[in-house]
Amino acid sequence: MSETSAFDVIVLGAGAAGMMCAATAGARGLRVLLIDHAPEPGRKILISGGGRCNFTNLHTGPDRYLSANPHFAKSALGRYTPEDFLALVGQHGIAWHEKTLGQLFCDGSARQIVAMLVAECDAARVKMLLGHPVAEVDHADGAFRVKVDGRDWSAPSLVLATGGPSIPKLGATGFAYDVARRFGLSIVQPRPALVPLTLGGEDALFQSLSGVSAQVEVSCKKTQFREAALFTHRGLSGPAMLQISSYWQHRDPLSVNFLPEIEPEWLLRQKQAQPRTTARRSLAAALPARLAEVLSERLSLEGDLGNIPDKALRAAQARLTAWIFTPNGTEGFAKAEVTAGGIATKDLSSRTMMASRVPGLHAIGEAVDVTGWLGGYNFQWAWASGWAAGQALTAA
Incomplete structure (x- = not known):
């Protein structure tokens, strides 16, 4: 048997x-x-x-993922969980820690995760062909x-595990979509997700x-996140804004609550307690000083509270609890952490990740129309969908 025909699966x-x-x-003998x-890699x-x-x-x-079919991710996520991946991390002696909101990080370096995956591939006798672009795919x-x-x-x-076009400086392209279209699969329009928003007008x-950060609650339609927002020289970033960007559509307004922890009529109580203090000083007790200054100016809150x-x-x-911003765009795929949209889930099996009309063709990870929140969710989808396909593949 020649080397050309010696494989059960090409990833x-x-x-x-x-x-x-x-x-x-490979671990299953393929x-x-x-x-x-x-x-x-x-x-x-x-x-x-x-x-x-x-x-x-x-x-x-599944509720932490966006997709045209919100139920699609349930099967893979339910069968390969964060605990399963943690067990693998533990087998390789990688130390880790939890930050906020359930996010798990390596104590050391991301290189440990790459080395772990390479070691798993080596142990499974996977042949790697790196630094070689694919010129053609047919069937x-x-x-x-x-x-x-x-x-x-x-x-x-x-x-197909080549991801989407986000972060093109790393070589990301829409290659998976091109191959999928060639075989008759549908594509949900790709767009930047987990991406900074730009402001105009x-x-x-x-x-x-630019550079000022504050804890806020940001809402877009029925979706909201309470995390840090960061003002940039182009607009809005930080975890809260990256999260909401995945739900934002062009011309959608965003509502930002700058005082998510402050009780109603707080300013009135401030006025009663300290009538001779200024609104700017009161806001600076709850917000970064530069932000308090800009907001008080925009609200025309001049002079002592007692005189307002x-x-x-x-x-x-x-207004401070529902400040409306209308972004004029995003910073695009160049700054997007992931891609929303992609190969349509209606054409794939949620259990095997195989195309229903093209036996043997599978799509996984970011290439598929499943996009997670910020905070490790997209990696978990990569592990779960990759595992699901790996378990379903069969020998020639």
């Missing part, structure tokens, strides 16, 4: 999902070829979590053929606050 993409799938399938155009893993890789979240559940006579550097590799199963005045009518203070607090 395209040596990222989180691709390596997980390859290692899982002959696996893992191909990536990048010279090293897991490039996106390496930059995640500030270099420490927020590799999962203890609060993982005939029950086998998928992948052309790399003028050479053909074939297998009865093909897994009157909102652009807030750009003077109660009606004006009530109106000011109402």
Whole structure:
């Protein structure tokens, strides 16, 4: 048997999902070829979590994911959980810690997670072909053929794990969508997610606050998050804004509560207790000084609280708890942590990740229309979907 026909499965993409799938399938005795155009595996893993890789979240559940089919992720997430991945991390002696909101990080470096996945692939006898872009993919006579550097590799199963176009400087492209379309699969329009929002018009005045961060509650339609927001020279970022960006559509207004921990009519009570203090000083007790200054100016709260009518203070607090921003866009795929949209779940089995109309073709990870919240959820989807496909693949 020639090397060209010696594989049961070809996995395209040596990222989180691709390596997980390859290692899982290989451990079951399948002959696996893992191909990536990048010279090293897991490039996106390496930059995640500030270099420490927020590799999962203890609060993982289907409600933390966006998809045209909100039920699609249930099967894979239910069968491969954060505890399962933690067990793997423990087997490799990787120390970790929990930050806020169930987010788990390596104590050391994200390189430990990449090394773990590479070690799992090595143990499963996965052949890696790195630094070689795929020139062509086709299917005939029950086998998928992948052309790399003028050479053909074939297998009865093909897994698309090349992610989406977010962070193109790492080599990210829409390659998975092109292959999916070639085989008749539908694509949900890809868009940047977990991405900073840009401001224009009157909102652009807030750009003077670049670098200022505050705990807020931000809402878009029926979705809200309470985390830190960061003003930038272009608009809004920080965890709260990255979270809401995945739900934001062009021209949607955002409502920001700058005082999520403050009781109603707080300014009136401040007036009664300290009538000679200024509104700016009162706000500075609850907010960063520069933000308090800009907000008090925009609200025209001048002079001592004792000289400001109660009606004006009530109106000011109402606006401070529902300040409307209308972003004019996002910073695009270049700054997006992930891609929303992708290969439509209606064309895939939620249990095996295989295309219903193309036997042997699977899609996993970010390439699929399943997008998690910020905080390790997208990695957990990569592990779970990769594991699900790896368990379902069969030998030739």
